Amino acid sequence: MAERVLAVDIGGTKVALAVVDATGRVMAERVVPTLQAGAEEIFAPIGGAIAELVSDWPGELRIGIGSAGPIDSRNGAVSPVNIGAWRNYPIVERVRDAARWASGHDPATVKLIGDGHAIALGEYWLGAGxxxxxxxxxxxxxxxxxxxxxxxxxxxxxxxxxxxxxxxxxxxxxxxxxxxxxxxxxxxxxxxxxxxxxxxxxxxxxxxxxxxxxxxxxxxxxxxxxxxxxxxxxxxxxxxxxxxxxxxxxxxxxxxxxxxxxxxxxxxxxxxxxxxxxxxxxxxxxAELDNAGLLGAAALAHGEVELR
Incomplete structure (x- = not known):
């Protein structure tokens, strides 16, 4: 399990990003609004937050993304019902590019799941399940x-x-x-x-x-x-x-x-x-966690099997 990972939780009104350690402790966090704008305008503040969080990243970088859906995990794309400008939007590629640019090296992994699965995984790892x-x-x-x-x-x-x-x-x-x-x-x-x-x-x-x-x-x-x-x-x-x-x-x-x-x-x-x-x-x-989706995305990056 990685010492720390970057978690991204994408919703229709806001996007939360956090550096999360192997115990589930949030070490740093940013929250940006989900803009009602064009596809790349929506991503711009997300990319900015990624840059702030990973610019001096120590060692291997692993990223987990939980997003409103539908999603296409095979192709790393999302088409959230409540984010109209994102249709088959290549979120994995865009997050990877932003992290590479800010950290100076390619992330070891960038994984994507739907927000419901992120919430389930977060509660399984540290919450009511x-x-x-x-x-x-x-x-x-x-x-x-x-x-x-x-x-x-x-x-x-x-x-x-x-x-x-x-x-x-x-x-x-x-x-x-x-x-x-x-x-x-x-x-x-x-x-x-x-x-x-x-x-x-x-x-x-x-x-x-x-x-x-x-x-x-x-x-x-x-x-x-x-x-x-x-x-x-x-x-x-x-x-x-x-x-x-x-x-x-x-x-x-x-x-x-x-x-x-x-x-x-x-x-x-x-x-x-x-x-x-x-x-x-x-x-x-x-549910016991207020940020289950964010912690589920972190759990995904850490490795979703046998997390306890």
């Missing part, structure tokens, strides 16, 4: 993403997009999703969807945070809206657990930070749907 060999990691925020560690190995699939729970259909007659499918989990469980449903029911909420506060205050409509959304999320979670045969799901993201008002109905519905013998004890845990 550190005591298990197999788990699903999820984020529920403006979208619903996922990733999995199976028998101590990250499972990413052929192109790096496996376990994309948010775009699993739970209603084949449902409305059309932006991905082109119908009845996806995201349509019902992501934060903006919960808030939109609440407004349709007459609640004047701006976002999921306001909705969950109303639910904590006992508003019956807010409680019903959340219950419906968590029923949809539970269906997606149980379906993924059935496919992958895992005992633990770790849930993070903005929506999960609401606490019991989210987790109580979610766990109740998971128990209702998890009826096959090998998933009846499926456990849903709250």
């Amino acid at each position: 550190r005591d298990v060999e197999s788990m699903i990691g999820m984020v529920v925020s403006t979208g619903v993403g996922g990733g999995a560690v199976i028998n101590n190995e990250l499972f990413t699939g052929t192109t790096g997009n496996a376990v994309h729970i948010g775009h699993t259909s739970i209603n084949f007659l449902g409305e059309l999703c932006v991905c082109g499918n119908r009845g996806c989990v995201e349509l019902y469980a992501r934060g903006p969807a919960l808030a939109a449903t609440a407004r349709d029911r007459g609640l004047g909420v701006a976002d999921a945070k306001e909705l969950t506060q109303l639910a904590r205050d006992g508003d019956p409509v807010a409680l019903e809206v959340i219950d419906q959304g968590m029923r949809a999320l539970a269906q997606g979670i149980v379906s993924a657990a059935v496919y992958l045969d895992v005992p633990v799901v770790v849930l993070g993201g903005g929506v999960s930070k609401a606490g019991a008002v989210i987790f109580d109905p979610l766990r109740r519905h998971v128990a209702e749907y998890a009826v096959l013998s090998y998933v009846t004890d499926l456990e849903v845990r709250r």
Whole structure:
């Protein structure tokens, strides 16, 4: 395992970069906004942050990237839904070039995974999944993403997009999703969807945070809206657990930070749907790390198998 690595966590509103040691300690960090601009204008501040962090890098340089997707891990490219100017953008090549220019030598490795997988790997390494060999990691925020560690190995699939729970259909007659499918989990469980449903029911909420506060205050409509959304999320979670045969799901993201008002109905519905013998004890845990995606990218660079 390398003494230190560079981790890059690319999201729709910000990009976090950090130097992370072998214990998961963040030694230096930079955060830059994800600009609404052309492809290279978006990358420019990322390249600048890379230069600041690696200009005097000691020894071998290893880099891990976690990015919103879809991604193409085989070709090192990304096409994030929420970064419109990046379509098949060669992020691995651009990060490698920026690091080479700043450090004066070619990085030993630059690896790419989706943000859901980065979150799963971070929680497996240092968070709520550190005591298990197999788990699903999820984020529920403006979208619903996922990733999995199976028998101590990250499972990413052929192109790096496996376990994309948010775009699993739970209603084949449902409305059309932006991905082109119908009845996806995201349509019902992501934060903006919960808030939109609440407004349709007459609640004047701006976002999921306001909705969950109303639910904590006992508003019956807010409680019903959340219950419906968590029923949809539970269906997606149980379906993924059935496919992958895992005992633990770790849930993070903005929506999960609401606490019991989210987790109580979610766990109740998971128990209702998890009826096959090998998933009846499926456990849903709250994520422990605020920067799981960044630490997952670091874990990727360190070496994603047997990190403990």
